[in-house]
Amino acid sequence: MPPSSRQRRPTQPRAKATVRAIVEAGFISLSRHGVEGTTTRHIAEIAGVSVGSLYEYFANKEEIFDAMHQHVVGEVVEMVQPRIPELVRMEIRPLVAELLYRFRDLLERDDGRYLRYMSYAAYFAPRNQLEPINRLLMNLLVQYVMHHPDLTRLGNLPAMGFIMINGGIFTVIRHLTDPHPTVAFDDLVRGLGDMVGYFVEGELGKRS
Amino acid sequence: MPPSSRQRRPTQPRAKATVRAIVEAGFISLSRHGVEGTTTRHIAEIAGVSVGSLYEYFANKEEIFDAMHQHVVGEVVEMVQPRIPELVRMEIRPLVAELLYRFRDLLERDDGRYLRYMSYAAYFAPRNQLEPINRLLMNLLVQYVMHHPDLTRLGNLPAMGFIMINGGIFTVIRHLTDPHPTVAFDDLVRGLGDMVGYFVEGELGKRS
DNA sequence: TCATTTGTTCGGATTCAATTCGGATATGCC
DNA sequence: GGCATATCCGAATTGAATCCGAACAAATGA
Structure with missing residues (x-):
């Protein structure tokens, strides 16, 4: 045993x-x-x-936190997973917005219970326990590309995925945690959407 | 007293x-x-x-960590601050690369001593103690825009700054902390540079 | 139904790290 | 050298995490 x-x-x-x-x-x-x-x-x-x-x-106490972590991760996965087929058909900017608003709603549920947790355990928990979320979103990204054939010309997908996923998650948590945010959440969402959108447009237009 | x-x-x-x-x-x-x-x-x-x-x-022990935090933040500021006049004259992509490589070098100094700290910092710093770094980079951004007059047409600078700064910092730390990174650091740097570059180009080309 | 086994809960006892405090030692100043 | 003050020390205290053996509840099976 x-x-x-x-x-x-x-x-x-x-x-x-x-x-x-x-x-x-x-x-x-x-x-x-x-x-x-x-x-x-x-x-x-x-x-x-x-x-x-x-x-x-x-x-030990640590394991209680682990269980909390799994719970949050589970909620996120459960929220996105079943909607992938629908999500891959959206335009980029609305897609980003949809994900971010849903993510925010989840984090703010029950008086920000999950957000509070996230802001502590945030990301750098010794082991990377956000891994399932990363895999989920990377999966979404791959499926998205497959549904939009022009996008297969994008180079360096893993790196861009890494940046968008990690950067996105952190930026949102960071923003929601900020007691006196200097920018509105809506602006943040628009900004992140543009970031991804312009990247794709720029990258595709590069050689044409 | x-x-x-x-x-x-x-x-x-x-x-x-x-x-x-x-x-x-x-x-x-x-x-x-x-x-x-x-x-x-x-x-x-x-x-x-x-x-x-x-x-x-x-x-208490906490204050020792605070002192460590201040030390790291101080090193970063010290590294960037005096070079601002030179940095604002660079092109966007080389600028991003320069910042990221220097940031990495700093974090990996002394067997990754600072990186190790940073990877826990989120947990330790409920209050936003990265604030000085944020201000520094936001300042760099503002000065950069002033040196490149076309950029004054960019909308929503605060939001974009927030995204680039936070997203950038976290993404890099996250990558350096990953024991089995799936993307090379060079690709990450290029990706982040493109992200910013394409955004600016896209935003400027919008109405012309 | 009741006896027995197995799952569940309890809360005091133990362990160990953080912090305190009073005294010992070093330094700077005259 | 001798005084005042700064610095350092480490055993004692405190409180939280964890353990453990006894009490209680549920399931099983005759």
């Missing part, structure tokens, strides 16, 4: 509810007290369980 | 050396043990002082 398997997998409904309550309590505590202020006591108290119970399903 | 002024300001040379050693030890410990693994004992040990000494000049 693996050494770190003192943890249990919740089987009974009651246990599943406990796990859910703990993860949710994590988000709530994070919103209320920030990262440093989030103690196991707080989480347990908010979840309405005892501290000991946390360790029944999570090896 | 301010309430939080149990701290001393180092006056004697010995004390200044101690403070320097502590901050440097912070970077070293961070590289060796990661954030979680960096304890006050480690820092004190690496710095060759006692734990008690840390608290002579820093209110």
Whole structure:
């Protein structure tokens, strides 16, 4: 047996509810007290369980954050994945706008619970745990290109994808987190759309 | 007297050396043990002082990280600031490349000491402590536009600046931190240059 | 139904890092 | 040299994370 398997997998409904309550309590505590202020006591108290119970399903506090992370990532994937077929048929700028507005809505749900989390764990979590989102968006990008044959002439797709995806995610989180933003979100969205749009147009017009 | 002024300001040379050693030890410990693994004992040990000494000049561990942050930010500003007059005369793509390569060199100095810090910085810096760098680059942008009068026709400069600066910084850090990058740094640089270049060209050509 | 086994919860006991504090040592100044 | 002040030290304190064994609840099967 693996050494770190003192943890249990919740089987009974009651246990599943406990796990859910703990993860949710994590988000709530994070919103209320920030990262440093989030103690196991707080989480347990908010979840309405005892501290000991946390360790029944999570090896340590870190794993609770991991579970929160997976939850957020899951929500994002769930939001985009099923809409890919529809998204690949859109024009570039509306597509960018659609993704960004939906992303914002998700992050601001429940009083910015997810945003609060993101702004801490942000991206540079030691392991790159945003990987699923990256893969998802890279996948969307590839499918988009396949649906717009002219775009196959674009060079250096992986690099451009990397830039647009990472740059986009960070910029939005950074903006939403800013307590006194100097630019409006709408302008940001338009700017990012133009960025991508002009790039494509510029790159395609290069040799014609 | 301010309430939080149990701290001393180092006056004697010995004390200044101690403070320097502590901050440097912070970077070293961070590289060796990661954030979680960096304890006050480690820092004190690496710095060759006692734990008690840390608290002579820093209110808590957090402040040591703050000092590290200021150090990195200071290095970046120091690197760019004096070269602004020269930078504003460059073409866009070489300018972007120049900035990014210098930024990379800085981050990779001393076995990636600063990079290691930066990759955690999001977590540490709930308040926007990259602000000086943002201001610096925004300033560079404004001066750049003033030296290239056609560019004054660009709309929405603040938003575009926000995107390019934040997107650029994050993308580079993200790339340098990636243990198995799928794109080469050179491609990334070229991509970011094109992104900015095409945007400007596209925006200027819009109505002409 | 009840006995037994297995899953779940509890909260005090333990461990370990952050921070404090009073005393020891070094430095600068006269 | 001797005084005042700056600096440093490290054991003691505090509080959070984690562990653990006992209590409780649910499922099983006769």
